Amino acid sequence: MKLGRLNHVGVATPSIDQAIARYRDTLGATRIHAPFDFPSQKVRVCFIDTPNAQIELLEPLGPESPLHGFLRRNPDGGQHHLCFEVEDILATRDELLGKGMRLVPTPEPRIGAHGMPVLFVHPKDMGGILVELMQSPAH
Numbered sequence: 001m002k003l004g005r006l007n008h009v010g011v012a013t014p015s016i017d018q019a020i021a022r023y024r025d026t027l028g029a030t031r032i033h034a035p036f037d038f039p040s041q042k043v044r045v046c047f048i049d050t051p052n053a054q055i056e057l058l059e060p061l062g063p064e065s066p067l068h069g070f071l072r073r074n075p076d077g078g079q080h081h082l083c084f085e086v087e088d089i090l091a092t093r094d095e096l097l098g099k100g101m102r103l104v105p106t107p108e109p110r111i112g113a114h115g116m117p118v119l120f121v122h123p124k125d126m127g128g129i130l131v132e133l134m135q136s137p138a139h
């Protein structure tokens with residue numbers, strides 16, 4: 001596999017509305033997309049554009065959201081994952097499995113919030129960072 005561009009930084013927050021205000025009013029973000037519910041991963045999502053990558057704000061959606069555990073450990077929110085683009089998600093999956101990486105929750109790519117297939121590598125195999133790999137939209 002070949003590491004592609006940083007697509008986004010996932011940021012968990014207890015309140016997307018408050019997080020949007022912080023990025024807009026404190027940091028001067030101007031390109032803020034409309035938040036939307038993403039029920040298949042039990043999160044509410046808002047993308048904020050920066051000149052070279054996006055921020056993906058993530059708020060729990062419903063009582064079963066996997067984000068609740070993260071927010072119990074980080075009540076104010078925090079960095080949740082990094083997402084890099086790859087050219088071939090299935091070849092990447094097979095290569096990572098061959099290297100003994102744990103893909104969570106399963107090794108089957110899912111459709112991510114950008115509408116492209118994604119995989120997640122367990123943070124324990126990546127130095128403490130949950131890594132999302134996304135099929136490059138340009139491919």
Ligand code: CO
Pocket residue numbers: 008010056081083132
């Ligand atoms: Co993401």
